[in-house]
Amino acid sequence: MPVDVPGLVAGIRAGNRASVSRAITLVESSRADHRAAARELLTALADVSAGSTTGTAVRVGISGVPGVGKSTFIEALGVHLTRxxxxxxxxxxxxxSVRTGGSVLGDKTRMVELSADPNAYIRPSPSAGTLGGVARATTQAMLVLEAAGYDVVLVETVGVGQSEVTVAGMVDSFLFLTLARTGDQLQGIKKGVLEIADVIAVNKADGDRETEARSAARELAGALRLVYAGGDAWVPPVLTCSGLEGLEVNTVWQRVLDHRAHLGEDGLRSKRADQQLEFTWALVRDELAERLRRSPGVAAIRDQVRAEVLAGELTAPVAADRLIAAYDGDDAQ
Ligand SMILES: Nc1nc2c(ncn2[C@@H]2O[C@H](COP(=O)(O)OP(=O)(O)O)[C@@H](O)[C@H]2O)c(=O)[nH]1
Ligand SMILES: [Mg+2]
Structure with a gap:
């Protein structure tokens, strides 16, 4: 059945949840006809977000190792925001979830109140595809949510592999949650993360852990001041909070908004423009990878090339040339 794009657009603009869900399912789909419909949908929605920056949603990435308390923090923050x-x-x-097919994030069991909130919409990670594909779906899902009137979009991601950098490339501000582990504050945070974090919060600063969390935050803040010494760049503030107890969650959020204000209207516009350009190329790479997978020429020789490479009869560069030639040969047919 063909997708009723105008109907979806009308539903999304009216803030209809079922339409939002259907639209996000559509942008997550890798079927060729769905992708065409998704493009049509996003073009129709585009004038909502086009040209305006501060008029659209506040986009924030939230990261940290599994168990740091991201979902719990989002529950506390989300409920505060809808209130x-x-x-x-x-x-x-x-x-x-890309690897295992199981989605562990966007975990509704940690977001009991928020998932029942009519002013919140929670979507778990798409459970299939490459990280690039998931990122494409997430960026588009973000546009769907904005068109539906969601003015804050939070993107939860685990602090593993490339996912943080990917998410940092599609949000305005990036919040990094960490835990107090005395002595190895900086080791506990991967180097790359310091480059993308705009706000850092030592989470689970409650009960017995509070003192430890505070000293960890002080230590980390001191280290960051050294890293950023001399420049007039934004220095990521380091705070403490407890998502579980709801302590300082609002303060953390305020600092995220401060970061956004620091970017300013022009800064935000150019950041988003750069992200659009990067996203454009990500879409191209994604599409090319997909075509490679579907290529009949490649399919025809794939097994043989594989066998020859594994047997040591073919070097990798020669094998690659052969696959590319087979791919290019598709057009000639
Ligand atoms: N003490 C304490 N425990 C927390 C806090 N936030 C989360 N937790 C607990 O840590 C575990 C992992 O939380 P979760 O939100 O699922 O972490 P995520 O994997 O980063 O999303 C759960 O058992 C939570 O109850 C907090 O602020 N303080
Ligand atoms: Mg989680």
Missing amino acids: TGHRVGVLAVDPS
Whole structure:
């Protein structure tokens, strides 16, 4: 059955949840006809977000190792935001679900109140495809949510592999949650993360852990000041919070908004423009990878090339040339 794109657009603009769900399922689909319909849908929705920056949703990535408390934090933050009149969308990017097919993020069991909240929409990570594919789906899902009137979009991702960098490339601000582990604050945080984190919070600062969390935050803040010394760049503030107890969650959020304000209207516009350009190329790479997978020429020689490479009869560069030639040969047919 063909997708009723105008009907979907109308439903999304009206803020209809079922339409939002159907649209996100559509942008997650890898079927060729669905992808065409998704493009049509996004073009129709585009004028909502086109040209405006601060007029669209606040987009924030939230990362940290599994168990750091991301979902719990999002529950506390989300409920606070909907109580103060916001509409909150939560998306997840989880590379482990790409591998295992199981989605562990966007975990509704940790977001009991938020998942029942009419002003919140929670979507777990798509459970199939490459990280690039999941990122494409997430970026588009974000546009669907914005068109449906969600003014805050939170993207949860695990601090594993490329997922953080990918998510940082599609949000305005990036919040990194960590835990107090005295002595190895900086080791506990991968180097790359410091380059993309805009706000850092030592989570689970409650009960017995509170003192330890505070000293960990102080230590980390001191280290960051050294890293950033001399420049006028934004220095990521380091705070403590407890998602579980709801302590300082609002303070953390305020600092995220401060970071966004620091970017300013022009900064945000150019950041988003750069992200669009990067996204354009990501779409191209994604599409080319997909064509490679579907190529009849490649399919015809794949097994043989594989066998020859494994047997040591073919070197990798020669094998690659042969596959590329087979792919290029598709057009000639
Ligand atoms: N003490 C304490 N425990 C927390 C806090 N936040 C989460 N937890 C617990 O840590 C575990 C993992 O939380 P979850 O939100 O699923 O972490 P995620 O994997 O980062 O999404 C759960 O057992 C939570 O109850 C917190 O602020 N304080
Ligand atoms: Mg989680």
